[in-house]
Amino acid sequence: MTATPWFVPLLFLLVLSSTGETIGRPFYPLPSKLDLKDKQPLQMSRPFNIAHRGSNGELPEETAAAYMRAIEEGADFIETDILASKDGKLVCFHDVTLDDTTDVGERKEFEGRERTYEVQGENVTGFFVVDFTLAELKSLRVKQRYKFRDQQYNGKFSIITFEEFIAIALDADRVVGIYPEIKNPILINQHVKWENGKKFEDKFVETLLKYGYKGAYKSKDWLKQPAFVQSFAPTSLIYISNFTDLPKVLLIDDITIPTQDTNQSYWEITSDSYLAFIKDYVVGIGPWKDTVVPPENNCLTTPSDLVAKAHAHDLQVHPYTYRNENQFLHLNFYQDPYEEYDYWINKVEVDGLFTDFTGSLHKYQEWTAAVSKGENGASNLLHKISFMISSFKGGV
Numbered sequence: 243m244t245a246t247p248w249f250v251p252l253l254f255l256l257v258l259s260s261t262g263e264t265i266g267r268p269f270y271p272l273p274s275k276l277d278l279k280d281k282q283p284l285q286m287s288r289p290f291n292i293a294h295r296g297s298n299g300e301l302p303e304e305t306a307a308a309y310m311r312a313i314e315e316g317a318d319f320i321e322t323d324i325l326a327s328k329d330g331k332l333v334c335f336h337d338v339t340l341d342d343t344t345d346v347g348e349r350k351e352f353e354g355r356e357r358t359y360e361v362q363g364e365n366v367t368g369f370f371v372v373d374f375t376l377a378e379l380k381s382l383r384v385k386q387r388y389k390f391r392d393q394q395y396n397g398k399f400s401i402i403t404f405e406e407f408i409a410i411a412l413d414a415d416r417v418v419g420i421y422p423e424i425k426n427p428i429l430i431n432q433h434v435k436w437e438n439g440k441k442f443e444d445k446f447v448e449t450l451l452k453y454g455y456k457g458a459y460k461s462k463d464w465l466k467q468p469a470f471v472q473s474f475a476p477t478s479l480i481y482i483s484n485f486t487d488l489p490k491v492l493l494i495d496d497i498t499i500p501t502q503d504t505n506q507s508y509w510e511i512t513s514d515s516y517l518a519f520i521k522d523y524v525v526g527i528g529p530w531k532d533t534v535v536p537p538e539n540n541c542l543t544t545p546s547d548l549v550a551k552a553h554a555h556d557l558q559v560h561p562y563t564y565r566n567e568n569q570f571l572h573l574n575f576y577q578d579p580y581e582e583y584d585y586w587i588n589k590v591e592v593d594g595l596f597t598d599f600t601g602s603l604h605k606y607q608e609w610t611a612a613v614s615k616g617e618n619g620a621s622n623l624l625h626k627i628s629f630m631i632s633s634f635k636g637g638v
């Protein structure tokens with residue numbers, strides 16, 4: 243996948259318009275103008291490269307720029323968290339509060355807007371997404387979550403809506419899937435009300451259907467517009483299965499955290515009997531990777547049987563989150579993210595990976611694909627060298 247030039251001018255445009263009106267509007271008229279027939283299909287032969295919150299290792303998370311970069315870098319799926327504004331609009335944002343990744347704290351007009359709400363059994367204080375209208379959310383500017391990442395794009399990009407996110411995926415020049423999360427459904431349904439008694443999950447599915455996302459895993463419809471729906475709340479996934487066949491993934495938190503809706507323990511939802519039950523509704527699980535292979539003193543120990551158990555129930559496993567930086571890499575990997583990918587793909591045999599650095603995972607997969615094509619050594623070497631040269635020229 244060599245670098246195509248369209249991303250650069252778009253990013254530039256976004257930077258230029260960061261104080262103007264245009265940034266709040268969708269980037270493209272929907273539905274996509276591109277002819278789906280001409281698009282390179284989704285790769286189905288190796289684990290999925292899931293761009294966690296876009297290429298947020300490089301650009302502020304869940305912004306248009308982060309998603310466009312991820313597509314440019316070879317993502318199979320772009321991943322996002324869906325929350326709702328006070329006026330019921332669905333937006334892409336990870337935290338229930340705006341404090342850590344926007345400039346809300348510096349904005350005089352929002353003084354006094356902080357609240358304390360109970361979120362998953364804990365009192366949380368901050369500026370809650372559910373207390374801001376879409377117009378107010380759009381006036382905020384997003385920033386990097388981590389101090390050790392590139393800060394130069396702070397303040398340049400706005401929060402995007404679920405529809406804008408979909409537009410970015412549909413307008414990619416190849417088939418790129420979406421991987422939206424039904425985020426904190428309990429909290430959202432407590433604070434946001436829609437007409438006709440509709441709830442958050444209904445609006446979520448309505449949006450997907452509106453833009454043509456439908457069909458079971460690997461069906462013709464799905465391959466045209468691939469999507470996985472993810473949630474930590476099994477009740478929401480079971481509920482929406484009455485309204486959409488799209489493949490669903492049950493996210494699994496740390497072993498100490500019960501499910502937010504059904505208050506079930508980690509051990510309960512990873513048991514054989516629970517996997518046998520939930521597989522009627524989901525195609526896979528998305529566990530935190532440290533629960534799959536528990537670390538001790540920052541070194542990985544023996545893998546648990548979770549992947550084997552899930553595979554025995556014909557469930558995929560998409561662990562989260564892979565990050566390049568030293569502070570996130572366990573010591574087994576010599577501070578080398580490629581070593582980590584090699585371990586999880588070839589030893590643990592996962593089916594998809596949520597990564598903050600889509601470009602790294604993509605390059606790893608391209609390099610190892612060149613090595614394992616099964617041709618003779620010299621041809622492999624030439625392939626590898628030509629790939630190195632072309633990616634160097636691409637300058638990504």
Ligand SMILES: *[C@@H]1O[C@H](CO)[C@@H](O)[C@H](O)[C@H]1NC(C)=O
Pocket residue numbers: 360363364365
């Ligand atoms: C949250 O705060 C309220 C009001 O102070 C209190 O009644 C409630 O018990 C607190 N909840 C938790 C989980 O601490």
Ligand SMILES: *[C@@H]1O[C@H](CO)[C@@H](O)[C@H](O)[C@H]1NC(C)=O
Pocket residue numbers: 480481484
């Ligand atoms: C799905 O629809 C059926 C038939 O209307 C209903 O009986 C069932 O309760 C629904 N399931 C959920 C989880 O809402």
Ligand SMILES: *[C@@H]1O[C@H](CO)[C@@H](O)[C@H](O)[C@H]1NC(C)=O
Pocket residue numbers: 500505
């Ligand atoms: C959740 O389950 C735990 C353990 O069974 C229990 O102690 C706790 O009270 C439950 N919490 C709620 C909100 O039901």
